[in-house]
Amino acid sequence: MIIGVPKEIKDNEARVGVTPAGVKALGEASHTVLVETQAGALSGFPDAEYQHAGAEIAGDAGYVWGKSEMVVKVKEPIEPEYTYFREGLVLFTYLHLAPLPDLTNRLLETKVAGIAYETVRDRYGNLPLLMPMSEVAGRMSVQVGASYLEKERGGRGILLGGVPGVPPANVAILGGGVVGTNAARIALGFGAKTTLIDVNLNRLRELEDIFGGRLYTLASNSYNIAHVTREADLVIGGVLIPGATAPKLVTRAMVSHMKKGAVIVDVAIDQGGCVETARPTSHSNPSFTVDGVVHYCVTNMPGAVPHTSTLALTNSTFPYVLRIANLGARKALLQDAGFAEGLNTWDGKLTYRGVAESQHREWTPAASVIA
Numbered sequence: 381m382i383i384g385v386p387k388e389i390k391d392n393e394a395r396v397g398v399t400p401a402g403v404k405a406l407g408e409a410s411h412t413v414l415v416e417t418q419a420g421a422l423s424g425f426p427d428a429e430y431q432h433a434g435a436e437i438a439g440d441a442g443y444v445w446g447k448s449e450m451v452v453k454v455k456e457p458i459e460p461e462y463t464y465f466r467e468g469l470v471l472f473t474y475l476h477l478a479p480l481p482d483l484t485n486r487l488l489e490t491k492v493a494g495i496a497y498e499t500v501r502d503r504y505g506n507l508p509l510l511m512p513m514s515e516v517a518g519r520m521s522v523q524v525g526a527s528y529l530e531k532e533r534g535g536r537g538i539l540l541g542g543v544p545g546v547p548p549a550n551v552a553i554l555g556g557g558v559v560g561t562n563a564a565r566i567a568l569g570f571g572a573k574t575t576l577i578d579v580n581l582n583r584l585r586e587l588e589d590i591f592g593g594r595l596y597t598l599a600s601n602s603y604n605i606a607h608v609t610r611e612a613d614l615v616i617g618g619v620l621i622p623g624a625t626a627p628k629l630v631t632r633a634m635v636s637h638m639k640k641g642a643v644i645v646d647v648a649i650d651q652g653g654c655v656e657t658a659r660p661t662s663h664s665n666p667s668f669t670v671d672g673v674v675h676y677c678v679t680n681m682p683g684a685v686p687h688t689s690t691l692a693l694t695n696s697t698f699p700y701v702l703r704i705a706n707l708g709a710r711k712a713l714l715q716d717a718g719f720a721e722g723l724n725t726w727d728g729k730l731t732y733r734g735v736a737e738s739q740h741r742e743w744t745p746a747a748s749v750i751a
């Protein structure tokens with residue numbers, strides 16, 4: 381198969397869909413990889429590395445899209461890329477179609493097979509191609525929080541781990557899923573006094589087994605949240621109710637009772653945020669202050685560490701890329717019901733219920749179109 385890897389053109393997107401390691405593995409399986417020039421440069425993979433791994437470097441995005449049977453990307457295509465869609469093309473990337481009716485229409489009109497990273501499920505029902513970005517954001521949240529706690533950045537001038545004779549900072553983590561668990565790992569590593577709150581008691585039991593007595597766990601209710609936020613130097617928001625807007629667990633009143641110079645990193649901001657005073661920010665202007673509390677609410681945190689994020693993402697996506705290349709999309713999807721859940725568009729039909737429901741349109745189950 382000929383596989384194309386275009387350079388991402390969405391604002392501030394530095395990740396790339398396939399690394400040189402992936403190019404080498406595809407070559408070993410007798411596939412051809414076309415990489416647009418500079419596609420991996422911002423992730424730390426120069427053209428020369430791709431070439432060395434066996435890729436053909438192309439100067440023009442149109443050439444990469446036009447020649448390829450499958451295009452592997454990171455972000456959903458944006459308008460200038462729509463012109464490259466054509467029947468027979470397999471597109472494997474984050475698609476996030478629900479709020480994007482125009483992109484959905486174009487994929488359907490052109491009969492592209494659109495397989496979305498965010499809806500692929502593994503055998504346990506998890507979303508394995510979303511998880512790596514939550515791992516990155518969870519770990520990053522503590523690093524970012526530590527930096528904003530420095531005086532120069534508006535924080536109260538406290539070192540997370542303290543030093544001998546000086547107590548460590550208090551870190552409060554809301555949500556003990558992928559983001560929360562990774563945040564807890566790093567906060568404990570820094571030596572901070574770390575408390576994690578979740579509504580799922582079984583998850584708290586698991587976390588206590590993982591971290592032992594070093595992690596304080598608390599059941600989620602407004603009394604406990606008010607208490608820990610008042611004491612906290614750093615609050616990390618990582619709650620998720622799948623498919624819904626995040627619950628506002630930290631109210632404006634709770635923020636007003638927090639210490640001046642404390643920091644909130646609301647990772648859940650991409651789902652609306654779990655802090656009432658949070659609003660989405662970007663890497664170019666990441667923080668703002670409310671009632672003396674610094675808020676960091678960047679919606680695509682992994683974008684700040686594209687090298688790690690590209691490696692984390694492609695570690696998870698690449699086995700699927702190789703399967704599509706080896707078997708063809710239809711057979712690869714037929715063999716794995718969880719992977720078939722990734723199929724959003726096929727031969728002009730919308731095949732993902734969630735997207736259809738949010739756009740109030742018809743859908744056809746993936747299993748029936750690929751059978």
Ligand SMILES: NC(=O)c1ccc[n+]([C@@H]2O[C@H](COP(=O)([O-])OP(=O)(O)OC[C@H]3O[C@@H](n4cnc5c(N)ncnc54)[C@H](O)[C@@H]3O)[C@@H](O)[C@H]2O)c1
Binds near residue numbers: 558
């Ligand atoms: N900003 C970014 O760059 C970025 C990057 C990755 C993920 N995220 C977001 O971070 C959020 C968390 O993602 P995740 O992968 O950790 O999700 P997850 O499903 O693994 O974990 C969510 C946790 O929240 C808990 N929860 C739900 N309701 C709660 C409540 N009322 N009180 C306390 N806990 C509650 C759940 O029990 C679960 O353990 C999501 O919104 C995700 O989209 C943001």
